[in-house]
Amino acid sequence: MIVLSFLDIVKSYGSTMALRGVSFDVHAGEIFGLLGPNGAGKSTLIRILMDIIRPDSGEVRVFGEVRRRHHLDRLGYLPEERGLYKKLTVIDVMTYFGALKGLSRQEAKRRSAEWLERVELPQVATWKIDRLSKGMSQKVQIAAALLSDPELCVLDEPTSGLDPVNVRLVQQLLIDRRRNGRTTILSTHQMNQVEALCDRVAMIHQGRLMVYGDVDEVRRGHSRPEVRVQVRGTLPSVAGVTTVADDGDGLWRLMLPEGTAPSELLVRLIHAGAVIDRFEPMLAPMEDIFLQVVREARPEQVTA
Amino acid sequence: MTHWGKIGTIATFEFFTAVKRPGYLITTFGMPVFMALYAGVVAIPAYFASRADRVPSVYGVVDQGRVLNLQKEVTAGKPEMPAEIKRALEASGQSAAMAEAFVQSRVVFRPFASEPEARRALAGRTIKGYFVVPPDYVAAGIIDIYTPDTLSIAGSQDRNIFAGVVRDGLLKGRVDDRTKARVVDPLKETRRYSVTRTGDLTDGGQAANVIRIVVPLLFLVLFLMSVLMTSGYLMQGTAVEKENKVVEVLLASANPDEILTGKLLGLGAAGLLQIVVWLLILFVGGIGIVPLIIASRVEMPWVALALALPLFIIGFLFFGSLMLGTGSLGSNMREAQQLAMVWSLTAALPMMMMSVLLREPHGVVARAMTWIPFSSAALIMFRASTDLDALPWWEIAGAMTVLIASTWLAIRVGARLFRIGLLSASRPKLSEVLRQARLAD
Numbered sequence: 001m002i003v004l005s006f007l008d009i010v011k012s013y014g015s016t017m018a019l020r021g022v023s024f025d026v027h028a029g030e031i032f033g034l035l036g037p038n039g040a041g042k043s044t045l046i047r048i049l050m051d052i053i054r055p056d057s058g059e060v061r062v063f064g065e066v067r068r069r070h071h072l073d074r075l076g077y078l079p080e081e082r083g084l085y086k087k088l089t090v091i092d093v094m095t096y097f098g099a100l101k102g103l104s105r106q107e108a109k110r111r112s113a114e115w116l117e118r119v120e121l122p123q124v125a126t127w128k129i130d131r132l133s134k135g136m137s138q139k140v141q142i143a144a145a146l147l148s149d150p151e152l153c154v155l156d157e158p159t160s161g162l163d164p165v166n167v168r169l170v171q172q173l174l175i176d177r178r179r180n181g182r183t184t185i186l187s188t189h190q191m192n193q194v195e196a197l198c199d200r201v202a203m204i205h206q207g208r209l210m211v212y213g214d215v216d217e218v219r220r221g222h223s224r225p226e227v228r229v230q231v232r233g234t235l236p237s238v239a240g241v242t243t244v245a246d247d248g249d250g251l252w253r254l255m256l257p258e259g260t261a262p263s264e265l266l267v268r269l270i271h272a273g274a275v276i277d278r279f280e281p282m283l284a285p286m287e288d289i290f291l292q293v294v295r296e297a298r299p300e301q302v303t304a
Numbered sequence: 305m306t307h308w309g310k311i312g313t314i315a316t317f318e319f320f321t322a323v324k325r326p327g328y329l330i331t332t333f334g335m336p337v338f339m340a341l342y343a344g345v346v347a348i349p350a351y352f353a354s355r356a357d358r359v360p361s362v363y364g365v366v367d368q369g370r371v372l373n374l375q376k377e378v379t380a381g382k383p384e385m386p387a388e389i390k391r392a393l394e395a396s397g398q399s400a401a402m403a404e405a406f407v408q409s410r411v412v413f414r415p416f417a418s419e420p421e422a423r424r425a426l427a428g429r430t431i432k433g434y435f436v437v438p439p440d441y442v443a444a445g446i447i448d449i450y451t452p453d454t455l456s457i458a459g460s461q462d463r464n465i466f467a468g469v470v471r472d473g474l475l476k477g478r479v480d481d482r483t484k485a486r487v488v489d490p491l492k493e494t495r496r497y498s499v500t501r502t503g504d505l506t507d508g509g510q511a512a513n514v515i516r517i518v519v520p521l522l523f524l525v526l527f528l529m530s531v532l533m534t535s536g537y538l539m540q541g542t543a544v545e546k547e548n549k550v551v552e553v554l555l556a557s558a559n560p561d562e563i564l565t566g567k568l569l570g571l572g573a574a575g576l577l578q579i580v581v582w583l584l585i586l587f588v589g590g591i592g593i594v595p596l597i598i599a600s601r602v603e604m605p606w607v608a609l610a611l612a613l614p615l616f617i618i619g620f621l622f623f624g625s626l627m628l629g630t631g632s633l634g635s636n637m638r639e640a641q642q643l644a645m646v647w648s649l650t651a652a653l654p655m656m657m658m659s660v661l662l663r664e665p666h667g668v669v670a671r672a673m674t675w676i677p678f679s680s681a682a683l684i685m686f687r688a689s690t691d692l693d694a695l696p697w698w699e700i701a702g703a704m705t706v707l708i709a710s711t712w713l714a715i716r717v718g719a720r721l722f723r724i725g726l727l728s729a730s731r732p733k734l735s736e737v738l739r740q741a742r743l744a745d
Contacts, residue, residue, distance in 0.1 A: 050556040052727065069307070069559055077556040083549035088321065099313045100557035144553075 001028040002064070003152055003183050004049070009058035011044050018044040020207040021058070026152070026185060026200075031178055033198035033215070034187040035286075037294050040204045042187050043080055046154050050077050062152065073102040076150030080157055080187070082141050086130040090116070093129060094144045101148035108147070115143035119169065135162055142170060149182070156187040171197060191286035195219075201286075203293055210293045219283040222292065225256035227265055230278035238268040250277070310558040314566025315573070322537055322574040331533070332578045336585040360410040361462055364422040364434030367415065369441035372473035374415040380465045411465045426450060435466055442474075501693045517662070519605050520686040523612055524655055526579050527682065531620060531651050534575035535627040538567055539640040542632050542726070551726040560723040565715060568624045572617070608689035611700070618704070619681030622711040623651050629718030632725030654682035665690040674703045677710035 004026040011019040019041045026032045036042045047053045049060055051069060060067040063074065084093050091112055098108025116122050119139040124132060132140065142158055155174075159167045174184050174197055186198060194201060194215065201218060203211035211218055229235070229252050235244070243255035256265060262281040269276060284292075322328055365374055414431065416422035422434040429452065436448040447470075449463070468488060475484040485492075497505050545551050554563055627644040634640030654661070654673065661670050665687055673679040674687065680703045687695040 047552075050552075051559070052552060052555045072557060075556070077553065079549070079552040079556075081549045081552065083547075085321075085544070085550060086548060096313070096317050097553060097557070099317075100310060100554070102309070 002026070003028045003062065004185075005059075005061040006045065006049075007059040007061065009045065009048060009060070010056045011041075011048065011053070012056055017207050019048075019055070019058075019204075022204060022207070022209050023058075024202045024209055024212050026183060028183055029178060029181045030199040031174055031184045031186055031197050033194040033201035034185055034204070035189075035191075035194065035201055035211075035290060036204040037290075041207045042204055043156065045204065046077075046079075046156060046185075046187065049154065050075065073148070074151045076101075076145045076148060076153030076155075078141055078145040078153075078155045078158055084129045084137065084141065084144075087128060089126050089128055090121075090132070090140055091125040094140065094147060097144045098147050101150070103148055111147045112143075115147045116140075118173070119143045135166060138162060139166065139170075142173070146173065146177070152183045152185070153177070154185045154187065157189070158186070159188070159190065159193065167193075191290060194286045203290065205293055205297050210297065211289065215286070216283065218289065219286065220281075222289040223282055223284040225258060225260055225262070226282040227254045227256065227262045228252070228278070228280040228282055229254060229269065229274075229276060231269075232275040232277060236269065236272035236274050238265065238272050240265065240268065253282075307558070307562055310562045311566040311569065314558065314563055315570035318541065318567050318570025319573050321541075322571055323577065328537075328574065328578070332581050336582060336589075340589075360412045362412045362414055362431045363462060363466065364416045364425055364431045365413045365466075366417075366419050366422050366434060366436040368419075368439050369437045371437050371441055371470065372415075373476070374413065374473075376415070378413045378469060380411050380413065380469055411462050413466065413469055423450065426452060432462070437470070516605060516690050519608055519612075520682065520689045521658075523608075523616070523685045524682050527616060527619060528651055528655065530572075530575040530579055530616070531623045531627070532648055533578070534571050534620070535624055535631070535644060535648075536641075537571045537574070538624060538628045539631040539634075539644065540637060541567065541571070542628065542722075543634075543637045543640060546632075546726060555723070555726065560719040560726070561715065564625060564628060564719045564722050567628065568621055568715075572620050572624060575620070576616075605689040605692065607692050608685050611684060611688060615681040615685060615704075615707075618707055618711050622677060622681075622707065622714050623647055625711070625715045625718035629714075629721035629725070632722045634725070650678045654679045654686070661686060666694040671699075674699060675706060677707050680704075680707045 002025045005024075007023050009019050009022045010017075022041070022045060034042050034045070044053070048055050049062075049067070051067065051072060062071050065071070091109065094112035094115070095105060095108045098111060099105055101108075103111065113122070113125060116125055119142065121136060121139055121143075124136060124140070129137065129140075138158075138161060142155070145153060145155065159170050162170065171193070174186065177184050178199075186193070188194065198215050200214050201211065202209060211222075213221075228247075230250050231252070232250065235252050240257065240260055241254045242257055245253040245255075247253060254265065256262070262279075266276075266279055269279075360379065365372060367374060413435075416425065416434065419436055422431070422436075425431045426434055433449060433451040436450070438444070438446060438448065441447065471488050472484070475487055479487070499505060545554065558566070627647045630647065631640035631644040634643050657669065657673070660667075661673075661683075664670060670683060670687060674683040684695075684700055684703055688700070
């Protein structure tokens, strides 16, 4: 089920085109990666979704309807440039943010305490915000964004600046959301997280949608037909292999002609009598795809 | 569509955040303490001055012109308090206390046969000074005054008292005593009556007039104070939100109209609470003057008083939304205050025009200002207070309709500016403001 659709979104700032007709869908219950280099238009797209700014043209649909203000209570948001009221207590700020999302004050307070437990910060409830470390503050903000249990939540770089333990904690929160059928849009530059967490991705560059789809499919689509094989003994010679590289310890890299499926090679190897311990079609890392998209994109005239 | 629940949430948050601020508490409870201290500082020297006044000042008189014909010392006092106030004090049972407070200072004029004799007395500081009435005084009107070679601030008052003594001397034996008394003090007591448009007589005493002016003036002063202080809180809060990067979270939860209205209501309530506290303290502190007001037979301008609260709230929303919208375009607090300054000056316009308005409370200027939303709240109050009969009901209704419509428009315009301002790190150009305002539909 589609929970979010961007339909031909165009947005300019003065003479600068930020988005040039971006369209894609986000499905219910997925973790969706929104990727792109700095200045690609990701934040603009998110702000349009949250109705902070209006597009010049195009339409945003959420939960099957044209997005209206009342839908905002079902959306969560952790902006890239974020902050909290420094002179107030953690629980007061979280309660306020929860109440703004339509929770009653009591419910917002109860959930705030619960979420502080979940992000392992129950002790800071009565602390003033300016007493928190950067990492603590970040976790409080993530908790504040999630405490209304939004059906669709946009998290812009949620793990930047967190240590590996807390990165794992936040990742687990996102996995839990997926398990509960909640949708998360994850805007990040950390490609390892995309590979580990995201079901599907959209990559924007120079205001255009460059890559969109299932993460594995995208990786496959951008991969060269290459297979890593580990065999016992010698690698038998098989047809349909363009290049063979010996990586040692019985590990070989085989390049296939364009259009050859790795499964065809597997059949041929078995027929040739190879004892195979490992057969791994190589998928391009998301980072390479990211770099490739950015490098190959023609430097464009960015003005309208 | 406006969501009143969100407005309520924002208003409650802003209210409690504001009233817990140390600055707010200090201003709310510190201001009366400061005023009391200030009054004390003013009262202490006044107390000592009044004590000093109870000791008669002795002046010498050398009457070379034979105008006064003083055979012995003459004691004279300062003009008495107006009879109307004296009556009110008596009716309220406070004449003794007030008489003590307004104790008459006395001056004694001691005759001297010659100028050297008076000079010796002054040199010996047994007198405070002396007046010489020259032989040609009646023709020339010149009197010589001799004072010590030290600063004397009481001289001018005492001179006026001496003038009364001279008037008395000039008339003595020339006219009968009653005529003489009228020449010396032609308006000893006045009785004032006001005639209404229906020909009825009402109390036209000074106290009644004072109340009619005091009510709108108090309204204006409190209104201005509230607008200025609360808009300061508003701009400070918005600057903090911009600085703390909280604005995006707010805008992702509520629209700018809701945020602006919530802030205005929350901080407006905090401002109103502050004024209520001050008025309560003033009332408790001044409880003693209530019988005085009652005894003065003052007709309270009840209609104006009834209109005060709604006018206050609508006027506050009108100015507050404009100030907040404009102020939010500034990149910092100082810039915000500069941008919003124009509205502060506009709000103060009726105060600046007060002399014109007092001359003609229902003249062309007053009527025109009643229909201008920037001044209508103050002018409705002023005109309803000074003479309700001269302010037709349709003018009140019409001006309030214009004010309410303008307030709605101001909130919409303010909200658009607010949205643009919140998302701009630096002060946006006018062309960008206009472009964004069009997109905000």
